[in-house]
Amino acid sequence: MKLSVTFTLLAAVIPFALAQSPEWGQCGGIGWTGATTCVAGTVCTVQNAYYSQCLPGSASSAPATTPSSPSGPTSTAPPAPSGTGLNALAKVAGKLYFGTATDNGELSDTAYTAILDNNKEFGQITPANSMKWDATEPTRGTFTFSGGDQIANLAKTNGQLLRGHNCVWYNQLPSWVSNGQFTTADLTTVIQNHCSTLVSHYKGQVYSWDVVNEPFNDDGTWRQDVFYNTLGTSYVSIALKAARAADPNAKLYINDYNIEQSGAKATAMLNLVKQLIADGVPIDGVGFQCHFIVGEVPGTFQTVLEQFTALGLEVAITELDIRTTTPASQSALAQQQKDYQTVVQACMNVEKCVGVTVWDFTDKYSWVPSTFSGQGAACPWDQNLVKKPAYNGIVAALTS
Numbered sequence: 200m201k202l203s204v205t206f207t208l209l210a211a212v213i214p215f216a217l218a219q220s221p222e223w224g225q226c227g228g229i230g231w232t233g234a235t236t237c238v239a240g241t242v243c244t245v246q247n248a249y250y251s252q253c254l255p256g257s258a259s260s261a262p263a264t265t266p267s268s269p270s271g272p273t274s275t276a277p278p279a280p281s282g283t284g285l286n287a288l289a290k291v292a293g294k295l296y297f298g299t300a301t302d303n304g305e306l307s308d309t310a311y312t313a314i315l316d317n318n319k320e321f322g323q324i325t326p327a328n329s330m331k332w333d334a335t336e337p338t339r340g341t342f343t344f345s346g347g348d349q350i351a352n353l354a355k356t357n358g359q360l361l362r363g364h365n366c367v368w369y370n371q372l373p374s375w376v377s378n379g380q381f382t383t384a385d386l387t388t389v390i391q392n393h394c395s396t397l398v399s400h401y402k403g404q405v406y407s408w409d410v411v412n413e414p415f416n417d418d419g420t421w422r423q424d425v426f427y428n429t430l431g432t433s434y435v436s437i438a439l440k441a442a443r444a445a446d447p448n449a450k451l452y453i454n455d456y457n458i459e460q461s462g463a464k465a466t467a468m469l470n471l472v473k474q475l476i477a478d479g480v481p482i483d484g485v486g487f488q489c490h491f492i493v494g495e496v497p498g499t500f501q502t503v504l505e506q507f508t509a510l511g512l513e514v515a516i517t518e519l520d521i522r523t524t525t526p527a528s529q530s531a532l533a534q535q536q537k538d539y540q541t542v543v544q545a546c547m548n549v550e551k552c553v554g555v556t557v558w559d560f561t562d563k564y565s566w567v568p569s570t571f572s573g574q575g576a577a578c579p580w581d582q583n584l585v586k587k588p589a590y591n592g593i594v595a596a597l598t599s
C-alpha cells in the first residue's frame with residue numbers, strides 16, 4: 200500500500216530534526232519512534248501494522264501513517280474491519296484484537312480456513328506449535344522456520360496480528376536442550392542464540408512474544424527444568440533481554456496458566472514482574488492462558504488482571520478455552536456460554552487488557568480431548584465448525 204500525504208502537510212507535522220530513513224530502512228509501524236520519512240527515490244510502504252519500510256519508488260518523503268503508540272486498546276492497527284464478527288466487535292469496543300491459535304496441519308482444511316482467514320472474526324493468530332523450540336531449533340544452531348513462516352505469512356495475508364509462541368518453555372524442547380549438561384555460560388549462550396535468532400527472524404511481523412512460558416509450578420515455586428536448574432531465575436531476564444535486542448518493537452510477555460485466580464501462583468508471577476521492572480529488565484505484558492473448566496471460572500480474575508496492569512503492564516487472554524465432560528449436555532453448553540461471557544467481560548473491564556485469543560476456535564482441533572480423557576467441547580465452534588452458545592457469550596461481552 201502506497202501512502203499519499205503531501206509534502207506540505209508533512210512539513211507541518213513532522214519535526215524538522217528527524218532524519219529521513221535510508222532505502223530499505225524502517226519508516227513507521229506501531230512502536231516505531233524513528234524517522235517517518237524516506238530519502239528521495241524511495242517511498243514509505245506499509246508492510247504490516249508494525250513495520251513500514253522505505254522501498255525504491257517515486258513518491259519520496261511520504262510518511263508512514265501507522266500509529267506510533269505500541270500498546271493500549273486505543274491503537275488503530277490493523278485497519279478495523281466493520282460489521283459483525285468477534286474481532287470487528289472487539290475493535291469497536293476498543294480492544295486491539297480478538298484472535299485464535301491455529302496449527303499448520305489444520306491449514307489444508309478449507310472449511311476451517313474459511314473461518315480462520317476472516318479477519319472480522321479473528322484479528323490475531325498464534326501458532327500452536329510451529330514456533331516452539333523443538334520445531335525451530337531441533338539441533339543446536341540449525342534453525343527451521345518453515346512452519347512458523349507459514350503462519351506468519353497467513354497473518355500477513357489476512358491482515359491479522361501475530362503472537363510469537365514461544366522462546367523459552369520447559370515443554371516441547373529438543374533433547375539436546377532438555378538433556379544437555381550445560382555450564383551456566385553455555386546455557387546462557389544457548390538461550391541468547393535461540394531467542395535472538397527466533398525473534399529476529401520474525402522482526403517486524405510479531406505484535407507480541409511469549410518470551411517465557413509457564414515458569415511456575417501451581418504452588419508458586421519455580422518449575423524445575425533445565426533453565427532454572429542451571430541458571431536459577433536469571434534465565435528469564437536472559438531471554439527477555441535477547442528478545443528485546445532482536446525486535447525492539449515487539450511486546451514481550453511472560454505467559455502462564457492458573458495465575459487467573461488470587462493465590463500462590465499469581466503472587467509468584469506478580470513478584471517476578473515487579474522484580475524485573477525494578478531491575479530494568481524489558482517486560483511489557485503478562486499472558487493469562489485461561490484454560491478453564493465449565494462452571495469454574497475464577498471469581499477473582501478481573502482483580503488479578505488489575506493487579507498486573509497497576510504495575511504498568513498490559514495483559515492479554517492468550518489461550519482461552521473452557522472444557523467440559525463430553526458429550527456436552529445442553530446445560531453445560533449454557534453454562535459455558537455464561538463462562539465465556541464472564542471471561543471476556545473481565546478483559547473488557549480492564550483497559551490495558553489488549554485482547555483475547557482462543558486456543559483454537561473449534562472443537563475439531565482442540566488440544567483438550569487428547570490431554571484430559573473424557574473432556575473437551577471447549578471451544579466456541581463445535582466439531583462441525585458450527586457456532587455454539589459460547590460464541591454468543593463472547594458477543595454479549597464484546598457488545599456490553
Ligand code: G3I
Nearest residue numbers: 302327328364370371412413456488490518558565566570
Ligand atoms: O509433531 C508430532 C508428530 O510428528 C506426530 O506424528 C504426532 C503424533 O501424536 O505428534 C506430534 O506432536 C504433537 C504436537 O502437539 C504437534 O501436533 C504432540 O504429540 C502433542 O503433544 C502436541 O500438543 C501440543 C501441546 O501444546 C504440547 O504441550 C498442542 O498441540 C498445543 O495446542 C499445546 O499448546 C499449549 C501451549 O503451547 C502452552 N499452554 C498450554 C497449551 C495447551 O497444552
